[in-house]
Amino acid sequence: MTLVTRSDFSTIAGWVAPSARVLDLGCGDGSLLAYLRESRGASGYGIEIDDAGVLASIGNGINVIQSNLESGLAGFDDQSFDSVILSQTLQAMRHIEELVAEMLRVGREAIVSFPNFGHWSHRLQVLNGRMPVSKSLPYEWYNTPNVHLCTVADFDAFCARRSFHVLERVVLRDGRRVSMLPNFLGSLAIYRFRRS
Amino acid sequence: MSKAPRSVGIVEAQRAVFDEPLALSSGATLPQFELMYETYGRLNADRSNAILVCHALNASHHVAGVYAGRPDSEGWWDNMIGPGKPVDTERFFVIGVNNIGSCFGSTGPMSVNPATGQPWGSDFPIVTVEDWVDGQARLADRLGIERFAAVMGGSLGGMQALAWATRYPDRIANALAIAAAPNLSAQNIAFNEVARAAIMTDPDFHEGHFYAQGVKPVRGLRVARMIGHITYISDEQMGEKFGRQLREGIKYSFDPEFEIESYLRYQGEKFSEYFDANTYLRITKALDYFDPARATGGDLAKALAPAKARFLVISFTTDWRFSPARAREIVKALVDNRRDVSYAEIAAPFGHDAFLLDTPQYHAIVRSYLERAVA
Numbered sequence: 184m185t186l187v188t189r190s191d192f193s194t195i196a197g198w199v200a201p202s203a204r205v206l207d208l209g210c211g212d213g214s215l216l217a218y219l220r221e222s223r224g225a226s227g228y229g230i231e232i233d234d235a236g237v238l239a240s241i242g243n244g245i246n247v248i249q250s251n252l253e254s255g256l257a258g259f260d261d262q263s264f265d266s267v268i269l270s271q272t273l274q275a276m277r278h279i280e281e282l283v284a285e286m287l288r289v290g291r292e293a294i295v296s297f298p299n300f301g302h303w304s305h306r307l308q309v310l311n312g313r314m315p316v317s318k319s320l321p322y323e324w325y326n327t328p329n330v331h332l333c334t335v336a337d338f339d340a341f342c343a344r345r346s347f348h349v350l351e352r353v354v355l356r357d358g359r360r361v362s363m364l365p366n367f368l369g370s371l372a373i374y375r376f377r378r379s
Numbered sequence: 380m381s382k383a384p385r386s387v388g389i390v391e392a393q394r395a396v397f398d399e400p401l402a403l404s405s406g407a408t409l410p411q412f413e414l415m416y417e418t419y420g421r422l423n424a425d426r427s428n429a430i431l432v433c434h435a436l437n438a439s440h441h442v443a444g445v446y447a448g449r450p451d452s453e454g455w456w457d458n459m460i461g462p463g464k465p466v467d468t469e470r471f472f473v474i475g476v477n478n479i480g481s482c483f484g485s486t487g488p489m490s491v492n493p494a495t496g497q498p499w500g501s502d503f504p505i506v507t508v509e510d511w512v513d514g515q516a517r518l519a520d521r522l523g524i525e526r527f528a529a530v531m532g533g534s535l536g537g538m539q540a541l542a543w544a545t546r547y548p549d550r551i552a553n554a555l556a557i558a559a560a561p562n563l564s565a566q567n568i569a570f571n572e573v574a575r576a577a578i579m580t581d582p583d584f585h586e587g588h589f590y591a592q593g594v595k596p597v598r599g600l601r602v603a604r605m606i607g608h609i610t611y612i613s614d615e616q617m618g619e620k621f622g623r624q625l626r627e628g629i630k631y632s633f634d635p636e637f638e639i640e641s642y643l644r645y646q647g648e649k650f651s652e653y654f655d656a657n658t659y660l661r662i663t664k665a666l667d668y669f670d671p672a673r674a675t676g677g678d679l680a681k682a683l684a685p686a687k688a689r690f691l692v693i694s695f696t697t698d699w700r701f702s703p704a705r706a707r708e709i710v711k712a713l714v715d716n717r718r719d720v721s722y723a724e725i726a727a728p729f730g731h732d733a734f735l736l737d738t739p740q741y742h743a744i745v746r747s748y749l750e751r752a753v754a
Contacts, residue, residue, distance in 0.1 A: 204717070228714065234740050237723050241691075242747040248710060248722045258711045 188218060190358040191270055191296040191373050196222045198294055198351060198375045203227075203265040206290060208252050208282075209272035211236045213245030227264060230256075253277055259289040266292050271371075273297040274329040283345075287378050292350070296373040299354065301334030301366040319370040335366040338374065348379040384463035387419040390444035390454070394484065397517050401479075404668075407504035410493060414518050415440045415477040415484035419460060420468035422522070428753070429472045429524045431515060432456065433532030433539035436607070436662050437654060439483035442475030443468075458737040465746035471528065471753070476518055478511040480661040488657030489590065501587020505661055508535070508669045512542045519550070528753045531555035533734035534701060535662070538669045541709070544686035545671060553752050554686070555745065557693045558734035560705035561679050561712070562670035567700060570610050571663040574603035578656045587657050596656045601647030603659055608646050613697035613730035679708060680715035689719040691748045693741065695733035696726050721748065 192215060199205060202224045207216050210229025213236075219225040228246045231237050240247035248258065253276065267290030269282070274297050276282055286293040298319035299305075305315035314324040322329065333341070335354060342349050354361045354369030361369040392415050401409040417440050422429060432442050434455070443454040443461055460466040460473055477485040480503065488503040495502075519527065530543040530551050537559025544554040563571070578584060581599030585592050609617075621639040628636075635641040675681035690713055694706035703724050713720040725741045727733040733741070 226717075228720075234726070237721075238740065238743050238747055241721050241723075241744055242751060244751045246719050246721050248714075248720070249724045250707075250722075258707060258714060260715060263715075 188214065189271065190355055191371060192218050194353050194355070194373050195219070195268060195270065195294055195296070198292075199223050199225055199266050201225075204263070206230070206256075206259065206264045206267045208256075208267065208269045208286070209275075210240060210245065210247060213240035213243040213247060215268065215270055216240075216245045217243050252282060255281065256285040256289050261288055262291060264290040266290055266294055268294045270294075270296050271298065274332050277330060279331055287347075292375055292377045294373070294375050295338075296371060297333065297338070298329075299335050299366065299369050299372045300332040301336060302356075302370045303367050306367075317370070335369060335372045338372060342374070342376055346379045347376045349374060349376045351375040382463050385461060386453075386457065387444040387461045387468055389447050390417050390419065390441070391446070392417050392440060392484065395518055395521050397514075397521075399517075401510070401514060401517070403504055403510045404507040405505050409479070409486065409504065412479055412486040412514065413484075413490075414479070414486075414514060416518060417441060417444075417454075417475045418522075419443055419473045419475075420471050422472040422524070426524055427526070427528060428470060429474060429519075429522070429527050430466060430749075431519070431527050431530045431543075432460065432466075432473060432475045433511075433515070433530065433536035434475070434478065435532065435534040435536045436659075436666070437650065438536075439481065440475040440477035440485075441483070442473070456735065458735075459742065459745065465742045466531070466749060467746075471749070474518070474522070476515055478506075478662075479514045480506040480511075480658060480665070482655035482658040487655070488587070488661070489655055498588075498590045499657075500590060501657060503657060503661070505664050507665050508538050508542045509546060511665070512539055512546055515539075515543075516547055516550070525550065527551045527553075529553035529555055529749065531557070532559075533557040534559060534731065535666055535669075537701075538666075541671065541683070541686075542669075544688045544690070545683060548685050548687040551688045553691065553749075554688045555691045555693070555748070556706075556709060557745075558695055558698055558701045558706075558731055559692070559709065560701045561672060561708050563667055564705075568667045570606055570700075571667055574606050575660050575663055577602035577606070578659060581656075584656060587660075589656070595651070597651040600651035600654060600656050600659065601644070604647045604650035604654075605643040608643060610700045611731045613699065613728060615697060616728050616730055619728070679712040683709075683712045683718075684716050686713070686716070686718060689752055690721070691745070691752075692720060692722045693734075693744065694722075694724050695729070695731070695738075695741075696724060697728050698731045698733060700731040 205227040207229040237249045267286040308315040353373045354365035355371045398411045438455040441454045443457045446452045477483045480487045488499045492499040530540045537556035540554040540556045578599035581596035583594040584596040624638040671682035672679040694703040710722045723744045727738045
């Protein structure tokens with residue numbers, strides 16, 4: 184089984200303490216957990232609803248628990264993980280507020296990454312009267328799993344309104360850090376935050 | 380690529396005799412006992428590739444393959460175990476064992492009580508899952524297996540895998556608990572009690588000493604099996620398979636008219652021919668008693684704390700007898716202990732019986748887990 188490395192992996196790994204206990208929500212084939220195990224000696228579990236993802240995770244030697252994130256994290260005790268990660272899954276979730284609350288209940292910190300809807304190419308397509316299709320949003324409006332797209336500015340406001348303490352925020356384009364006009368030039372945003 | 384899966388072929392049962400007494404949970408002691416077992420595949424040089432398969436209520440040590448001259452005698456988990464199958468006997472040395480108290484050759488109620496020279500009958504002690512596991516550990520000693528690569532089972536067999544993990548934490552690398560629960564619910568115990576009542580009120584039961592009378596409480600056994608069967612399949616599956624179909628139309632009689640009636644009668648009939656009533660009583664009791672958290676004030680996490688194995692827990696969506704919710708209790712207790720555990724919830728319409736069937740995702744998960752975990 185070949186593992187794919189997504190562009191947010193190294194940033195996330197940099198935010199995970201050595202030997203940390205992590206919970207990866209929507210872990211897919213377990214690539215991120217395998218990466219964190221290799222690079223940080225991290226351990227923990229992935230949660231995945233899809234049969235193919237569960238099978239692939241098991242094949243990759245990852246602890247995976249088949250479960251629907253939309254029904255919460257009832258199987259996990261309060262503050263039982265160092266980091267709870269939601270990598271490029273946020274935009275496909277229905278109950279975002281509840282899920283983020285659950286992440287901060289079971290974990291000391293939350294790490295969330297999502298495609299930035301504010302990227303200039305998305306704005307341009309909307310201006311031209313079309314739903315955006317791009318490398319980071321590769322779906323057509325009629326077949327997209329994404330139900331809650333947001334921009335960097337939106338997520339900043341989301342955290343501010345809930346008084347979440349954003350410890351770090353990195354915005355990437357083609358895997359490289361964007362420091363100027365991140366909400367305009369960045370395609371992928373990664374946040375690390377906790378309750379204040 | 381692995382070769383196409385095939386049968387382990389012709390197999391032979393073996394018998395192991397143990398002369399050291401076995402202390403039982405009830406306080407009773409078995410002065411000596413015998414276990415029937417079968418093995419498939421080859422034990423490797425460092426004896427690290429053994430997998431123990433634990434059976435559920437009505438099965439035996441005959442897990443895979445067929446007996447010579449009896450092509451219809453396929454083992455009960457033949458779809459799972461064999462060369463190229465999910466439990467690949469080209470890699471693993473697989474052991475099927477018949478538990479104490481059963482009626483397929485291991486010491487049980489039909490065996491002769493050395494103290495009386497008569498069959499034990501209802502004097503045979505009540506045994507528990509833990510007693511079975513202790514007996515299996517003796518067999519492992521006998522076969523020179525210090526540590527199992529895996530102990531696996533479905534239903535009551537999954538409970539044995541759990542008991543292995545906590546009772547002999549250093550002797551098991553992986554535990555596969557399939558369609559299992561951390562204990563039976565009241566509803567489950569109730570079904571077992573109805574089955575036992577059917578057997579014990581059969582006039583041919585004779586307080587369990589029916590062997591000497593030359594009779595068998597077959598009517599009770601039939602009803603017990605009919606009850607069991609209803610709970611092993613899902614309402615959905617039963618509806619799909621039988622619906623309200625009639626065999627020959629309404630006749631205003633008590634003969635079996637609906638297909639489901641005739642199916643249940645057939646299953647009951649078949650079962651009563653080969654199964655022993657005293658065994659049925661004991662195995663259902665072992666199910667009822669199993670509750671590792673009883674010793675820890677109901678705290679399952681605490682009960683599973685001694686376990687060191689990696690776990691694979693599998694449940695089936697339509698299994699209402701050992702539901703996914705019960706399997707998730709096991710998973711939570713293991714997560715609380717920071718144990719390595721994976722959990723798969725298989726979408727299958729077959730109810731509890733799904734653990735015996737070959738739903739592709741289910742078999743792929745077991746195959747993949749064993750390939751990876753026992754590399």
